[in-house]
Amino acid sequence: MTSPTTIPEEEFAHPGSTGCPGCGANLVMRYMLKGLGERTIISIPACCWAVMPGYWPSHCLKVPLVYSAFEATGASISGIRAALDMRGEEDVTVVGFAGDGGTVDIGLQALSGAAERRTDAIYVMYDNEAYMNTGIQRSGSTPWGAWTTTTPVGSDRAFKREPKKDIMAIMEAHGIPYAATVSVGHPEDFVKKMRKARDVRGFSFIHAFSPCPPGWRMDPMKTIEVAKLAVDTRVFPLYEIDDGELTITREGKGKPVSEYLSLQGRFRHLSEEDVADIQVDVDARYAALKARVAKKASKDDE
Amino acid sequence: MRKVMTGNYASAYGAKAARAEVVAAYPITPQTSIVEKLAEFVSSGEMNAKFISVESEHSAMAACVSASIAGARTYTATSSHGLTLMHEVLMWASSARLPIVITNVSRAMAPPWSVWADHMDSVAQRDTGWMQFFCESNQEVLDTIIMAYKVGESKDIMLPSMIIEDAFILSHTSEPVDVPEQPLVDAFLPKYDPEAKLEIGSPKGFGSLVKPDQYMEFRYKAMQAMESSRKRILEVEQEFERAFGRSYGGLLDEYRCEDAETVVVVAGSAAGTVREVVDSLRVKGLPVGMARLRAFRPFPREEVRSLAKKVRGIAVMDRSYTFGAAGAFYTEVCGSLYPLxxxxxxxxxxxxxxxxxxxxxxxxxxxxxxIEASDRGESAEPEWVDVEGLGRRWR
Known part of the structure; x- marks a missing residue:
């Protein structure tokens, strides 16, 4: 009998993480390890997952892990890689596993350095779009319009007024061999991309969409639903950039963004005009991705 | 092999002789020629190591920390602002119990910008849990790097070491330096083999969260390790002397103190000048001596107490100042003396x-x-020496 799924049954993340009910980051870790397998070493900076493996002396992962300072993930994986290479263990996969704040804000410099040096490692950013471990503060990855504790909604509706930092564009600009977006709503695509990242020599970057029920003010039962809606509404398109070539790995259905936004309390305050503005932005970004794919296709035809 | 070299090259040759396996470093004046030389050693194949050109000193120390957890012998070098940028990760290294060795070319902190000798950068790291060794000569720099690995990698110690050489006075001044024969160094310093490291098939977590009922025990063990290092530093130095014929006086290097009535306590390159002055004053019949703080961490409190029992007066020369208090060497000396x-x-x-x-x-x-203060029997407030506008002539 063939398996109904391409995802390995073997688990490398045991139950017992201290994640919240419905935590997307739990699934990011689980699928990531299913894709990478047992010959993996993880470096984790300050983030939810610095706490989630559990108290010393136990932890819930089946692979070795090292904790590092908040801004140091890129440097940490560079050090591990160098030490393993000295031992002749080139086949071991080294992963930096950081949240969005630890990646696009405080960790950006070390990440950029590791990418520029073409460190043979994978950097996975699980994006819950704010500093969630410290209790929902705005990060550079928080989208326009979202409420957080540091972008409170007052009489002047002072929600976040700046767009989300485009980390994929930043990483692509480093000329790294492989970058991809993944979502806990689409595990097969997720695991496939992790395998691809593992098999690439050099630096890979994975941007993982990771709903946070407490931070997003949403029903913890709806993590997968919200993750799927993010793809279907094209708020979070699934694509990969393999050696400079962009492929959309799952077409967004083009559902209205309001379907995605309305399930989350963090967007509750938005007016119809605000939602319309978000729709315009999402459409433009998706059109730009499609245009790149089309341009490549027409070039190939010539 | 005897070569004429700067303190910085002595550092690079020390790291090479110690067979550091991972070097992660970032350029800063006046440290840069250390990493240049190491990059050259690695690229020529003279040194079997990975050289990581990190994008900051913070990353240099962070890469060393993770490489050390993965079981590699690691080395880096920096100076002033680079060292203070590392501060967070210096604490990480010692608390993770990693025997990393760093050379800090001790330089002033800005503003105003200054690239010259000053101990503020090193002194500001005294609470990071690192062993700190101030060097007087280029030979001592090289030798102390080798000794520091042996001390730090001892199973009951497992602590990092900072080798301090004064900016330009050592870093860019050439002296004859004996580069020890590699087989002798290898016999003295075996391959680093930690009890625990990152290993496939052994899913350990390094640096996990602990509860308040566990944290203090971790700190207590680090304290015990640092206390044990006092003895270990002396043992290793004796062993080094047997193998290489050189030694540096342990934690507190005393010069003509046996019958001295007043002594200067000093650290770093200025000790060489103090020796000269001691000799010239001795010729004039003055019973003076010098005690060089070779180790600042662990602080040689017992040695300082023994010295204090013999003398009438101690002049502490501080090449840094802790605002709102005094020079750090002075407060540490005074603190050690209180029980007497x-x-x-x-x-x-x-x-x-x-x-x-x-x-x-x-x-x-x-x-x-x-000598005058000792005659009067009066201690006094810290005195700023040779400062414009204070009236008193020191030069």
Whole structure:
């Protein structure tokens, strides 16, 4: 009998993480390890997952892990890689596993350095779009319009007024061999991309969409639903950039963004005009991705 | 093999002789020639190591920390602002119990910008849990790197070490240096083999969260390790002397202190000048001596107490200043002396900040001042030496 799924049954993340009910980051870790397998070493900076493996002396992962300072993930994986290479263990996969704040804000410099040096490692950013471990503060990855504790909604509706930092564009600009977006709503695509990242020599970057029920003010039962809606509404398109070539790995259905936004309390305050503005932005970004794919296709035809 | 080399090259040769396996470093004046030389060693194949050109000193230390957890012998070098940028990860390294070795080319902190000798950068790291060794000569720099790995990698120690060489005075001044034969170094310093490291098939977590009922025990063990290092530093130095014929006086290097009535306590390159002044004053019949703080961490409190029992006056020369208090060497010396029933006169002299020359004349005047203070039997407030507008002539 063939398996109904391409995802390995073997688990490398045991139950017992201290994640919240419905935590997307739990699934990011689980699928990531299913894709990478047992010959993996993880470096984790300050983030939810610095706490989630559990108290010393136990932890819930089946692979070795090292904790590092908040801004140091890129440097940490560079050090591990160098030490393993000295031992002749080139086949071991080294992963930096950081949240969005630890990646696009405080960790950006070390990440950029590791990418520029073409460190043979994978950097996975699980994006819950704010500093969630410290209790929902705005990060550079928080989208326009979202409420957080540091972008409170007052009489002047002072929600976040700046767009989300485009980390994929930043990483692509480093000329790294492989970058991809993944979502806990689409595990097969997720695991496939992790395998691809593992098999690439050099630096890979994975941007993982990771709903946070407490931070997003949403029903913890709806993590997968919200993750799927993010793809279907094209708020979070699934694509990969393999050696400079962009492929959309799952077409967004083009559902209205309001379907995605309305399930989350963090967007509750938005007016119809605000939602319309978000729709315009999402459409433009998706059109730009499609245009790149089309341009490549027409070039190939010539 | 005897070569004429700068303190910086002595550092690079020390790291090479110790067979550091991972070097992660970032350029900063006046440290840069250390990493240049190491990059050259690695690229020529003379040194079997991975050289990581990190994008900051914070990343340099962070890469060393993770490489060390993965079981590699690691080395880096920096100076002033680079060292203070590392501060967070310095704490990480010691608390993770990693025997990393760093050379810090001790330089003043800005503003105003200054690239010259000053101990503020190193002194500001005294609470990071690192062993700290101030060096007087280029030979001592090289030898101390090798010894520091052996001390730090001892199973009951497992702590990092900072080798401190004064900016330009050592870093860019050439002296004859004996580069020990590699087989002798290999026999002295075996391959680093930690009890625990990142290993496939052994899913350990390094640095996990602990509860309040566990944290203090981790700190207590680090304290015990640092205390044990006092003995270990002496043992390793004796072993080094047997193998290579050189030694540096343990934690507190005393010069002509046996019958001295007043002594200068000093650290770093200025010690060489103090020795000269001691000799010239001895010729004049003055019973003076010098005690060089070779280790600042662990602080040689017992050695300082033994010295204090013999003398009337101690002049502490501080090449840094802790605002709102005094020079750090002075406060540490005074703190060590408190349990004694009878204490000598102790006075703090703030000297040589930002590379100001500490001339023989300045040191001579410090001796005269402490002799007078000892005669009066009065300790005094810290004195800033050779500062414009203070009236007193020291040079």
């Amino acid at each position: 029933a009878e204490r000598p006169v102790v006075k703090d002299y703030i000297v040589g900040l930002g590379g100001r020359d500490i001339t023989p004349r300045v040191i001579e005047n410090i001796f005269m001042d402490i």
